Amino acid sequence: MIDVPRHNANFCAPHFLDHCREQVRRAISHWHMLQPGDRVLVAVSGGKDSLALWDLLVDLGYEAVGLYLGLGIGDYSDESGAYAREFAAGRGLELLEVDLRDEYGFDVPSAAKATKRVPCSACGLSKRHLFDAAALEGGFDAVATGHNLDDEAAVLFGNVLHWDAEYLGRQLPVLDARPGFPKKVKPLVRLAERETAAWCVLRGIEYQVEECPMAAGNSHLGYKEALNLIERESPGTKAHFYFAFLDRIAPRFDQTDAKDSLRTCASCGAPTSGEVCAFCKLVERATRAGVRGVPVRIEIR
């Protein structure tokens, strides 16, 4: 049994699973994310959202292949990779892997140190670049990520606090394919992360419960905490905040995509506004600095 206050309902296990399937089905249909029979590349981290997403897409009949990126974040990455491999092996699913150290000569902690930026910046940049490249190379119809309702509400909250018009205009649950970019979809946007975690528990999916040690204290987590305080007193606020934005506000932003005028990276061929793309610059800076073996603080468990 699980309580979902924003729906003012307690669900038994079978009905909760049906509820999750229906929410994902509605998201895919409403925003034209996928077509029946589409081949989807799932961005897999070994956490609850990406494994729930992979499980749900397969459950709904899509051909879903996972891609796991080895980020080199100490024991955390080792454990996350193990959960992803265990999930795939247990269900006979195909899991692709790319290891930043082995294939590009750096990892997230060393890149953060070399660039003097927060680790999440180097991590997100690497993920976007490598998932895009893998999807195009593999001929997938779309890249699916495990962003849930809480993720999207928190990002929206941050973008509103900063009135970041460019990001607000792009914060959509689906981004269509463009030259050099695959289609990107977020099928979990109608599910809160409490629901994706419950899906995993009820489906017997083992996942990385611990938080990434490099994300501790970041602003995104602070926004989630603030929104959850409001949600506790007024269930449904997060959903209303995000979906009303999509319905009423997002269309007012200029949807003109600057990606239309991009050129080709001189190093890797990816789209870029400069001569060399941001990922190739990151690789160059991180490997030139030679800062390997940056210690990662792991909580005692």
Add this chain to the structure above:
Amino acid sequence: MQVTLRNPKRTITVDGPVRVSALLARLDINRESVLVIRNQTLVPGDAVLADSDAVEIRPVISGGSGT
């Protein structure tokens, strides 16, 4: 009852019976941010936990660059 918490993982002892919502309030935990699992089974906020139960309060908040 034994209550397992995370980040970092640790176990505390709490006297039962106690309602889930009251336990979370006592520990200053927002129920929006956790699942409560009793003997491997999810329980809602109005469930009453017995002294003999093994309970896990599992955080569900994840952050970072997102996948």
